[in-house]
Amino acid sequence: MRCVIARFPFELTKSGVLESMKGIKPEQVMGESVIIGRRRYPVKQVGQVVTRQDRRDFSADEVLRAMTRLGFTCRALPSAVPVGIHDPLRHASAMLGTPMSV
Numbered sequence: 001m002r003c004v005i006a007r008f009p010f011e012l013t014k015s016g017v018l019e020s021m022k023g024i025k026p027e028q029v030m031g032e033s034v035i036i037g038r039r040r041y042p043v044k045q046v047g048q049v050v051t052r053q054d055r056r057d058f059s060a061d062e063v064l065r066a067m068t069r070l071g072f073t074c075r076a077l078p079s080a081v082p083v084g085i086h087d088p089l090r091h092a093s094a095m096l097g098t099p100m101s102v
Contacts, residue, residue, distance in 0.1 A: 001013065001066075001069060001070060003062075003065075003066040003069070004062075005047065005051050005053070005058045005062045005063065005066060006051070006053055006057040006058035006062065008051070008053070010050070010051060010066075012050065012066060012070060013070070014070045014071055014072070016050075017036065017046075017050055017067070017070060017072070018036060018037065020049050020050050021036045021037070021039075021041065021046065021049060021050075022037075024041075024045075024049055026039050026040060026041045026042070026045070027041070027042050027045050028042075029041070029042050030042065031043070031060065031077045032060050032064055032074065032075065032076055032077050033074070033075045034046050034063070034064070034067045034072050034073070034074050034075075035072060035073040035074075035075070036072060040075070043060040043063045043064055043067075043074070044060060044063070046063055046067065047060075047062070047063035050063075
């Protein structure tokens with residue numbers, strides 16, 4: 001499948017991406033991710049390996065679109081859930097899962 005990433009055309013196939021990512025250790029996922037095989041990779045790492053370009057040259061959205069079109073499972077950036085606990089005692093109690101008695 002023809003994809004344009006960072007203004008350059010690439011002919012990507014699912015088997016080609018699988019072959020490129022074989023033996024690559026996943027970095028820690030801090031944002032959007034792609035599941036390739038049984039591993040979860042950061043989108044920018046996948047883009048760098050597949051295109052051989054610097055991560056600053058392309059956006060995560062470009063790689064997400066391409067990987068989704070190839071049939072890979074992509075995970076978006078999780079939305080932040082406000083905790084609403086500002087008191088350290090209440091926060092510790094909530095983390096321990098015990099009822100707080102004051």
